[in-house]
Amino acid sequence: MTDNIILRCEGVNKLYKQGEETIYALKDVSMSVRRGEFLILCGKSGSGKSTLLNVLSGFDVPTAGKVIIGGEDMAGMNDRQRAKLRNEKIGFVFQSYHLLPILTARENILSPLLIGKRPVNDKFFEELCGSLGITHRLEHLPSEMSGGECQRVAVARAMITQPDVLFADEPTGNLDKKSAGELIALLKQAHDRFGQTILMVTHDESLLPYGDRVYRMENGTPMLV
Ligand SMILES: Nc1ncnc2c1ncn2[C@@H]1O[C@H](COP(=O)(O)OP(=O)(O)O)[C@@H](O)[C@H]1O
Numbered sequence: 001m002t003d004n005i006i007l008r009c010e011g012v013n014k015l016y017k018q019g020e021e022t023i024y025a026l027k028d029v030s031m032s033v034r035r036g037e038f039l040i041l042c043g044k045s046g047s048g049k050s051t052l053l054n055v056l057s058g059f060d061v062p063t064a065g066k067v068i069i070g071g072e073d074m075a076g077m078n079d080r081q082r083a084k085l086r087n088e089k090i091g092f093v094f095q096s097y098h099l100l101p102i103l104t105a106r107e108n109i110l111s112p113l114l115i116g117k118r119p120v121n122d123k124f125f126e127e128l129c130g131s132l133g134i135t136h137r138l139e140h141l142p143s144e145m146s147g148g149e150c151q152r153v154a155v156a157r158a159m160i161t162q163p164d165v166l167f168a169d170e171p172t173g174n175l176d177k178k179s180a181g182e183l184i185a186l187l188k189q190a191h192d193r194f195g196q197t198i199l200m201v202t203h204d205e206s207l208l209p210y211g212d213r214v215y216r217m218e219n220g221t222p223m224l225v
């Protein structure tokens with residue numbers, strides 16, 4: 001059923017020109033993400049995973065094709081409209097956390113609501129922080145937290161707006177094995193508890209069992225595994 005599809009793209013291509021050479025980072029990509037699923041995109045370095053995530057999340061625009069999120073077609077939107085759509089419908093977790101160093105964990109988590117001039121749902125905030133195991137770290141700065149804690153704060157920041165889709169690009173890439181295991185288990189728990197739709201990129205094959213569905217990216221084209 002199409003109304004169960006929260007995000008889809010059709011015929012998406014992304015080319016990069018480097019001098020004489022043209023790199024096809026994405027080749028004729030059509031795929032969809034269902035509401036409430038935990039979708040994993042795996043594949044080798046350079047296969048186009050980050051490019052696809054950036055295009056699907058509106059950080060970047062495709063050379064051709066369309067991307068529709070929550071019923072809204074991103075083609076034809078200007079930068080301001082895409083920024084608003086991202087703030088309202090998208091959460092993004094980066095490999096290197098990207099927390100603001102001068103803000104406490106609490107301030108970092110709430111920043112998307114402040115930017116979007118939206119009210120804080122105190123109950124959801126408390127439940128989310130509890131679920132991610134960071135309630136006791138909220139008044140600390142990123143420099144006072146471990147990598148695993150920083151990434152859990154980054155996940156809370158990406159989920160606080162209850163986005164249509166949470167994107168995560170190699171979220172365990174900077175973590176040691178133990179912290180990576182904790183992060184993925186907590187991400188899965190938050191997905192189950194809050195029904196959060198997730199599209200996660202990883203090259204770590206041991207994480208694939210967490211996905212409801214897995215796509216493998218090869219030379220710019222994702223294939224369902
Ligand atoms: N801004 C860019 N300019 C030129 N080439 C790029 C750019 N971004 C990515 N690429 C190229 O596109 C391909 C896919 O890159 P990327 O999406 O980062 O792969 P992955 O995340 O799977 O490692 C690679 O060949 C990469 O070198």
Ligand SMILES: [Mg+2]
Nearest residue numbers: 049050051169
């Ligand atoms: Mg990448």
